[in-house]
Amino acid sequence: MVKVRLKDDVREYENGTTVADIARSIGAGLYRAACAAKLDGKVVDLRTPVEKDCELQILTFDDAEGKKAYWHTTSHIMAQAVKHLFPDAGFAIGPAIENGFYYDFDLPRTLTPEDLRSIEAEMKKIIKQDLPLERFELDEDAAVALMEKEHQKYKVELIREHAGKGEKISFYRQGDYTDLCAGPHLLSTGRVKAVKLTNCTGAYWRANAKNKMLQRVYGISFPKAADLKNYLNMLEEAKKRDHRKLGRELDLFDIYE
Structure with missing residues (x-):
């Protein structure tokens, strides 16, 4: 005991x-x-x-570390959805951030707003499947071999940084998707209840302009649909305030007075 x-x-x-x-x-x-x-x-x-x-x-989710695990798991769900829709995609990194999560992808073409909607729809299918997230560890050679088999050069580069340290490399598997990751993660994909992809921008690999420009997709998720709705309303109100502030600064609202 x-x-x-x-x-x-x-x-x-x-x-x-x-x-x-x-x-x-x-x-x-x-x-x-x-x-x-x-x-x-x-x-x-x-x-x-x-x-x-x-x-x-x-x-x-009320704890900072719990929220981080929740958002990190959602980034993996997004990556799995991208894998389903873009089988040749390259996967870089996908952390939780202060407000949500992102993942950097190497894709054959620029994502459109319609693509984001398709990715989001695929994510909801993965969530509905309630796939368990299972952690496993490999030594460096086996880890490299696994990611080379998946043609994931960015993951191989990250693994090789551990060369000679004798450390085990940790992964998480959910259904047909496996990712290099230290975790922690939720028990299963079904624990994510409400999700929205919010933006897509360019981001250099390793934040180095000499490297390839990747596509960074941002998102947010919550345990309750009402919380997501409130968050999106808050963002919309913030945009309106910024627009009014810019208008005042440029005297745009005084032109016809």
């Missing part, structure tokens, strides 16, 4: 009990809301087994 110190309690569990099962034992609502966990101060997946006495905090 292991002793797990929670926020207001200390409980005992069988050695190897996962964080997800501990969350479920605390309450069904917490289990449904759980995004990740903090195990002795380290942010981990919900699939992580607890194998010694520890301090545990279940993280939800």
Whole structure:
């Protein structure tokens, strides 16, 4: 048995009990809301087994680290959708950011607004499938071989930066999509409830103008559709305020007075 110190309690569990099962034992609502966990101060997946006495905090979307895991998982869902629609796409990086997430893609042509709508629709199909996100680790040679088989040169470059360190390289798999990633991630794609792709811009690989220009797609996601609607309304109001401010600065509203 292991002793797990929670926020207001200390409980005992069988050695190897996962964080997800501990969350479920605390309450069904917490289990449904759980995004990740903090195990002795380290942010981990919900699939992580607890194998010694520890301090545990279940993280939800209301926590910064939980929100980051939620958005990071959504970026992987977007990448999987892009793979379905553009099988020859190259994948660079796809982190969570302050407000949402992005992923940088090497694509055969410039994305259009209609493409973004198609990607978003494909993401919703992947979410509906409720695919589990499974972490696994490989040594450097096996990791390179896996990404070379997938023709993912950007991932190979990132892996080779670990050359000689003797470190295991971690990946996450969901259905037919595998990505180089340290995590943590949600239990499954179905935990993402509301998503919107918001913008597409150019971005140089490694932020270096000597490298290839990639296409960076931004998005946002929430556990509730109402939260997404409120966020998009807030963005729209901000645009209107910026327009009015610019108008005042240029005296555009004084022309006909």
